[in-house]
Amino acid sequence: QVQLVESGGGLVQPGGSLRLSCAASGSIFIINAMGWYRQAPGKQRELVASITRASTTNYADSVKGRFTISRNNAKNTVYLQMNSLKPEDTAVYYCNADSIEYYSGGYLNTGYDYWGQGTQVTVSS
Secondary structure, three states: EEEEEEOEEEOOOOOEEEEEEEEOOOEEEEEEEEEEEEEHHHHOEEEEEOOOOOHHHHHHHHHHOOEEEEEHHHOOOOEEEEEOHHHHOOOEEEEEEEEEEEEEEEEEEEEEEEOOOOOOEOOOO
């Protein structure tokens, strides 16, 4: 089974920083594009940042210049460095992988649209 597990959330004061990590586990061969999404109370889930396997990145306008997404393909891990945090960044942050090629029963399979369990980020004084 392939799973995504996030870590690194918490409570931080405005202007502070946090680094989120998302590690994929399982008999993984390749992970394609990955991304971070967030969902604040009463709002829809939104894309924060995404990164291709070749590390081409894309950011929501609201986080450009403050957040940086990166990945380590050898460790099957994606990161989100969040600087200059604002109260409006408060949300549950979710990791996503759009497709993962993995081994199962001696065969190479492809699964789609994997999500982590989410990690809470609270920005408050």
